[in-house]
Amino acid sequence: MRAIRRFFRPSRDWWRDVRNRKLADPDFQRSAANFALTRPFARRSSRRLFDLVAGFVYSQALTAAVELELFTVLSRGPRTLPEVAVAAGLTQDACERLLRALQSIDLVEIDDSGEETTYALAALGAALVANPGATAMIRHHKDLYQDLSDPVALLRGRHSETRLAKLWPYAAEAKGQPPADANVAAYTDLMAASQDLVADEILSAYDLSWAKRMLDLGGGDGRFLRKVAAAHPDIELHLFDLPPVAAIARERIGDTRFGRRIIVHEGDFFTDLYPDRFDLISLVRIIHDHEDAEAVRLLTRARDALTPGGVVVVAEPMAGSADSAAVADAYFGFYLMAMGRGRPRRPSEIAGLMNAAGLQRVHRIPTALPIATSIMIGEIPRRNVRFT
Numbered sequence: 001m002r003a004i005r006r007f008f009r010p011s012r013d014w015w016r017d018v019r020n021r022k023l024a025d026p027d028f029q030r031s032a033a034n035f036a037l038t039r040p041f042a043r044r045s046s047r048r049l050f051d052l053v054a055g056f057v058y059s060q061a062l063t064a065a066v067e068l069e070l071f072t073v074l075s076r077g078p079r080t081l082p083e084v085a086v087a088a089g090l091t092q093d094a095c096e097r098l099l100r101a102l103q104s105i106d107l108v109e110i111d112d113s114g115e116e117t118t119y120a121l122a123a124l125g126a127a128l129v130a131n132p133g134a135t136a137m138i139r140h141h142k143d144l145y146q147d148l149s150d151p152v153a154l155l156r157g158r159h160s161e162t163r164l165a166k167l168w169p170y171a172a173e174a175k176g177q178p179p180a181d182a183n184v185a186a187y188t189d190l191m192a193a194s195q196d197l198v199a200d201e202i203l204s205a206y207d208l209s210w211a212k213r214m215l216d217l218g219g220g221d222g223r224f225l226r227k228v229a230a231a232h233p234d235i236e237l238h239l240f241d242l243p244p245v246a247a248i249a250r251e252r253i254g255d256t257r258f259g260r261r262i263i264v265h266e267g268d269f270f271t272d273l274y275p276d277r278f279d280l281i282s283l284v285r286i287i288h289d290h291e292d293a294e295a296v297r298l299l300t301r302a303r304d305a306l307t308p309g310g311v312v313v314v315a316e317p318m319a320g321s322a323d324s325a326a327v328a329d330a331y332f333g334f335y336l337m338a339m340g341r342g343r344p345r346r347p348s349e350i351a352g353l354m355n356a357a358g359l360q361r362v363h364r365i366p367t368a369l370p371i372a373t374s375i376m377i378g379e380i381p382r383r384n385v386r387f388t
């Protein structure tokens with residue numbers, strides 16, 4: 001196998017070298033754009049390059065539209081320019097500029113076939129209206145946008161305190177700062193807003209119905225466990241999170257029909273005792289917040305809290321597939337750097353951490369939307385059974 005790889009590598013390197021030299025040649029680019037057969041590729045590649053160069057402007061147009069509640073206005077049906085401008089509190093000129101920008105990035109459709117031009121949601125705009133999690137992220141990205149204003153300083157660790165480090169108190173706490181309650185509520189809401197999609201993915205990809213007693217570590221406001229409770233009426237459910245988050249979870253769960261079914265525990269999952277032993281322990285969007293040594297410590301504690309035959313489920317966006325690389329490696333890579341802790345990982349890296357924590361038969365469960373979450377499972381043997 002190694003010999004085959006050695007045989008192919010020089011030729012692969014050679015091809016890449018030839019291709020890159022050609023693509024870097026302006027004459028080649030010009031003739032590719034002029035020649036009918038290569039023109040579609042040339043156009044696609046220059047469009048993709050431009051999208052990378054200008055993507056931050058698209059995001060700012062999107063932010064303006066969300067802040068001005070423009071998608072909500074258009075979700076009620078097509079509107080004329082004066083109607084949208086009044087609703088958004090903009091001059092007609094500014095509003096038209098924004099609407100045209102949104103049309104160019106497939107969020108709005110403009111219909112000028114009738115007497116009066118009207119503006120409506122395009123398919124992508126309609127999808128956004130149906131996804132409150134995405135809207136919450138867009139609003140939150142104002143902070144991330146500021147933190148990324150000098151990406152090189154961030155990469156070199158030579159930046160002043162980031163907004164994200166302030167928002168995520170448990171990341172800042174590691175640097176000796178106490179968590180502020182307002183920030184705890186803000187990040188808990190943000191997580192809750194994007195949890196439904198993740199929970200649906202987990203529940204449709206992995207059958208939890210065998211479990212009798214489940215613990216969700218770092219369970220936030222309990223949105224995930226409420227979905228589990230609705231889908232599996234017989235599982236006893238426990239949530240564990242930091243005291244201020246547990247207080248929010250208690251209040252929110254208490255207001256629902258699951259008030260008695262989900263038991264909320266507060267504490268530090270690195271140092272405090274877990275409330276009992278469980279046959280299923282989930283860590284949803286937790287491991288990527290932590291460096292390797294912390295992650296292994298947490299997974300080891302989870303393993304120690306399993307009953308024989310028990311299972312640990314790790315669910316979060318993971319790097320390594322074409323579908324999820326941009327969200328994991330680019331988005332979370334930089335997001336977590338701005339937050340000050342953690343890293344996105346490939347499934348094989350998470351498997352390595354789970355193995356290091358003594359979990360066995362570690363494997364991946366495929367999900368339909370890896371951009372929302374991937375899933376890794378690790379087990380401990382039943383008594384008297386040894387996994388080979």
Ligand SMILES: C[S@@+](CC[C@H](N)C(=O)[O-])C[C@H]1O[C@@H](n2cnc3c(N)ncnc32)[C@H](O)[C@@H]1O
Nearest residue numbers: 170191195218219220241242245268269284285
């Ligand atoms: C990224 S959020 C994920 C929340 C939830 N699992 C979800 O997917 O929506 C991380 C959670 O871990 C909790 N957490 C962080 N450090 C913790 C610690 N040392 N002990 C207990 N919970 C902790 C946070 O309060 C937060 O609720």
